[in-house]
Amino acid sequence: MGEKVYLFMFIDAMGWEILKNRDFLKQELPYRKAVNMQLGYSCTAIPTILTGQPPVVHKHFTFYYYDPQNSPFKIFKYLKYLPKQIFSRWRVRHLLSKMIAKHNGYTGYFEMYAMPFDRIQYFNYAERTDLFEPGGLYPTPNLADLLVEKNIPYHISNWRHSESENIEAMKQDLKRGDIEFAFLYTADLDALLHRVTKDGKEITAKINWYASHIKEIMNLAAENYEDYEMYVFSDHGMTSLAGTVDAKQHFEKLNLKFGNDYVAVYDSTLIHFWFFNNQARRKIMLEAQVLPHSHILNRQEKQKYGIDFSDDMYGEEIILMDPGYQIEPSDMGLKALPAMHGFSPEHHDSKASFLGTNDPEISVNWVGDYFQVMKNKIEKLKY
Ligand SMILES: [Zn+2]
Known part of the structure; x- marks a missing residue:
């Protein structure tokens, strides 16, 4: 006993x-x-x-962050010339994720989700180790x-x-x-x-x-x-779906070149931007101000949420969708889900429970x- x-x-x-x-x-x-x-x-x-x-301390915010030098997805620089349909299948992506994890000795939850294969080479992936293990x-x-x-x-x-x-x-x-x-x-x-x-x-x-x-x-x-x-x-x-926003279309019509002018990660409820010139920053931020059902996180919010990374690890600018509005398509999934989380922590549907x-x-x-x-x-x- x-x-x-x-x-x-x-x-x-x-x-x-x-x-x-x-x-x-x-x-x-x-x-x-x-x-x-x-x-x-x-x-x-x-x-x-x-x-x-x-x-800001443990360094895990969302899955993808800009880090082309250390990206485990460099191989996709070459694979991007293969027909897109092959890689749009979830099963193929899941198997490729498993292969990359094995090759790199990753023990964490490693999934590529719907990140396009002509973009993935710019990014590293946060959860490379098993978080629950000692040293994780x-x-x-x-x-x-x-x-x-x-x-x-x-x-x-x-x-x-x-x-x-x-x-x-x-x-x-x-x-x-x-x-x-x-x-x-x-x-x-x-x-x-x-x-x-x-x-x-x-x-x-x-x-x-x-x-x-x-x-x-x-x-x-x-x-x-x-x-x-x-x-x-x-x-x-969990917040029920209120509507969808095709955010990619908003930023991709600006005649900027992904990889040269800027890079972006589209999570289901958050968008992360890194800029490589002032013109790209100006154009994107002007568009961000009018993106429906969303707002740009300000410095106070980033501090409050513990995501004010001094090196902008997860984006120089971050957009948060309003409760219930999902980005569709996103790099996490091509279709919005009937319900999602990852909205404002202040919203009642976001609250967690402790018993x-x-x-x-x-x-x-x-x-x-x-x-x-x-x-x-x-x-x-x-x-
Ligand atoms: Zn979930």
């Missing part, structure tokens, strides 16, 4: 708007609140949760580094496995009673919400499914340990604060 175990469960996209009018484990997890997300996507939130630091966010220490340093027996899910496998793996470790800390990773709710939106009737069944597994996990902890605490949290919510059996003893206002909660508990384990 173990002494005490601290359990943390991550449910991707379980926003506050989805939970606030539901009874979801109200008795079991009485400490509950809405939390500000980190501007960006899960690829921004997860490094933030695992380090307690903003993007080097030089910023992450959760696993902390657990290893303190010599705590722990369980961290393998994000490559299905969420059912991850839940089962953690249950098995709890039955053995030899772990003292666990971080359980689940991500299927995110995919479901993208498909059916937060108003989809499938959501209730999925939320109930999580609730029954959480109860089982809590029962196992109670049976195999003298004491336990459990916390359940998410990285962001606990106990008072976390740390004020949790931003998803990066989860790390402080975990760190505080880990320090209690070491006598």
Whole structure:
């Protein structure tokens, strides 16, 4: 029988708007609140949760950044002459991503998405290492580094496995009673919400499914340990589609040459620009001011969101779409999805959730604060 175990469960996209009018484990997890997300996507939130630091420190904001010298996609300089249709297929892209990751020894979540093959050579890709492994966010220490340093027996899910496998793996470790800390990773709710939106009737069944597994996990902890605490949290919510904006068409009609005058990355809700001459900057920024349903992030916003990179790693200028408006086509997907995240953290649909059996003893206002909660508990384990 173990002494005490601290359990943390991550449910991707379980926003506050989805939970606030539901009874979801109200008795079991009485400490509950809405939390500000980190501007960006899960690829921004997860490094933030695992380090307690903003993007400007851990260097993960969105997937692509301008870095032609170190681009792992240099080979595409030559492949771009091959017929476009071959590479527009998701399967081909997925296989190529796997080959490049293997060739470079990448262990992170590496996917090319819909980035055009005549542009990809200009960019590097942020998530080259496994964020959850010790050293995965080097030089910023992450959760696993902390657990290893303190010599705590722990369980961290393998994000490559299905969420059912991850839940089962953690249950098995709890039955053995030899772990003292666990971080359980689940991500299927995110995919479901993208498909059916937060108003989809499938959501209730999925939320109930999580609730029954959480109860089982809590029962196992109670049976195999003298004491336990459990916390359940998410990285962001989900905003239903309000409309689409063909942003590429707006900037590509300006008679500027991609690669010579400027480069750009079009995420689903953010556009990143790097300029190579003043004329390009002026033309693009004039057009950016009239791009519908969007605004240019100012210096104060970049500071507030922790993305004021001194080297403009993720763009000299960044445009954020208004809540619900997706860029279509983007470099992440050719078609908008029924729902998306990555809008203003202030919007109610963006809010994440934090729930606990106990008072976390740390004020949790931003998803990066989860790390402080975990760190505080880990320090209690070491006598
Ligand atoms: Zn998502």
